[in-house]
Amino acid sequence: MKAQWQAAEIVHNDRLEIRQPFCAAGGIESTFRPATIIRRSDCVIPKSAPSNCSTWPTKGFFRMRTSLEMQSAWTQHWNEGHAESLPKDRAAGRLGALDSAWGKFFSGIPDRAKLLDLATGGGDVIRRAIALGRDFNITGVDLADLTAVSATLPIPGIEFIGSTDLSSLPFSDATFDGVTSQFGIEYADAAAATHEAIRVLAPGGCGHFVLHHADSAITQGASRSIAAYRSVFAGIGAFQLGRTVFELYRRSAPRAAIVEAETEFRRAVATLQSRLRNEPAFGLARNVVALLSGLARAPDFHAAADALRKIDTWEAQIQASTLRKVAQIDAALDRKGIDKTAEWLAGAGAVVEPPQELKYPLGKVMAWSLSFYKPPS
Ligand SMILES: C[S@@+](CC[C@H](N)C(=O)[O-])C[C@H]1O[C@@H](n2cnc3c(N)ncnc32)[C@H](O)[C@@H]1O
Numbered sequence: 381m382k383a384q385w386q387a388a389e390i391v392h393n394d395r396l397e398i399r400q401p402f403c404a405a406g407g408i409e410s411t412f413r414p415a416t417i418i419r420r421s422d423c424v425i426p427k428s429a430p431s432n433c434s435t436w437p438t439k440g441f442f443r444m445r446t447s448l449e450m451q452s453a454w455t456q457h458w459n460e461g462h463a464e465s466l467p468k469d470r471a472a473g474r475l476g477a478l479d480s481a482w483g484k485f486f487s488g489i490p491d492r493a494k495l496l497d498l499a500t501g502g503g504d505v506i507r508r509a510i511a512l513g514r515d516f517n518i519t520g521v522d523l524a525d526l527t528a529v530s531a532t533l534p535i536p537g538i539e540f541i542g543s544t545d546l547s548s549l550p551f552s553d554a555t556f557d558g559v560t561s562q563f564g565i566e567y568a569d570a571a572a573a574t575h576e577a578i579r580v581l582a583p584g585g586c587g588h589f590v591l592h593h594a595d596s597a598i599t600q601g602a603s604r605s606i607a608a609y610r611s612v613f614a615g616i617g618a619f620q621l622g623r624t625v626f627e628l629y630r631r632s633a634p635r636a637a638i639v640e641a642e643t644e645f646r647r648a649v650a651t652l653q654s655r656l657r658n659e660p661a662f663g664l665a666r667n668v669v670a671l672l673s674g675l676a677r678a679p680d681f682h683a684a685a686d687a688l689r690k691i692d693t694w695e696a697q698i699q700a701s702t703l704r705k706v707a708q709i710d711a712a713l714d715r716k717g718i719d720k721t722a723e724w725l726a727g728a729g730a731v732v733e734p735p736q737e738l739k740y741p742l743g744k745v746m747a748w749s750l751s752f753y754k755p756p757s
Pocket of ligand 1: 451503
């Protein structure tokens with residue numbers, strides 16, 4: 381995740397409490413809840429603050445290196461089994477440009493080469509290499525916990541290392557013959573991550589990155605989804621109203637109180653239903669509203685503890701999905717951003733080809749593509 385300035389207040393010696401949500405690029409509110417606790421080690425203190433940690437100011441703006449909520453939002457995503465990055469585009473046969481970019485890169489790499497896939501997620505890039513029948517040793521690293529992903533590819537020579545920030549890679553200099561990233565490195569602190577990518581690349585090694593484009597259909601889709609979630613759920617408090625109903629059931633509250641809470645919950649769910657429109661961006665919102673409707677229709681049919689757990693899960697799904705989409709929009713690069721990334725790679729010692737745009741068959745922008753190599757010493 382890119383570093384964000386965050387209003388924070390120290391509540392313990394080594395913890396910060398976020399007092400207000402921050403606004404990410406485009407003025408989109410993040411789903412960080414006020415009172416989120418972050419570790420001091422996840423923050424960079426401003427230059428103006430004293431260097432001795434015990435004398436930190438009690439209030440101020442802190443720069444977060446990573447966010448625990450972001451890490452868990454991605455872990456949740458990969459644990460749900462999303463191995464492929466663009467499954468709908470794959471199903472519709474729209475990934476020709478991406479496939480040929482990776483095919484071209486892998487064809488220039490000899491078998492048994494050691495590759496590092498940065499921000500590997502569900503291992504999409506690794507799976508492409510395997511599908512091409514190539515015999516590489518590939519290590520995939522990611523901020524998310526990759527235990528579940530790792531279990532899906534128990535193949536010799538393939539290793540997944542989770543909980544690893546790209547800005548500080550746990551490898552010696554010149555370890556790999558190639559580095560790759562697909563919709564990954566731009567989520568990290570790009571200056572540090574590009575430096576690390578070139579540090580661990582052996583002289584003579586090469587790399588290929590596919591990066592989010594600010595004008596891509598993917599970025600536009602993320603914006604539409606966020607807008608859709610907000611237009612459905614904002615200002616209703618439906619999850620909380622649902623929780624109130626089942627809390628009352630759990631406490632065997634008086635029938636009148638239960639009926640009143642049920643009426644409010646049903647009214648909220650009816651509002652959610654009326655706000656849904658027939659657009660793909662409403663997909664997850666539509667599922668969650670359908671599930672809430674099921675609870676609201678006949679609350680006494682559901683075990684209270686089970687219903688409460690489900691409400692928490694669905695709300696967390698919406699929050700995590702929003703957070704990932706906010707991060708994606710924030711990560712996407714315009715022309716200036718991709719040129720800066722190329723500049724950082726060059727500054728770290730790589731020879732970088734001019735950035736290319738990958739396009740969908742009908743001409744819409746899909747992503748940036750960046751190829752480079754580290755000259756032999
Ligand atoms: C859009 S997913 C792409 C995953 C995969 N490369 C693909 O193409 O399907 C972005 C990934 O970047 C990871 N990520 C975000 N910030 C990171 C950081 N600072 N260090 C390492 N990984 C990070 C996330 O955990 C997530 O798995």
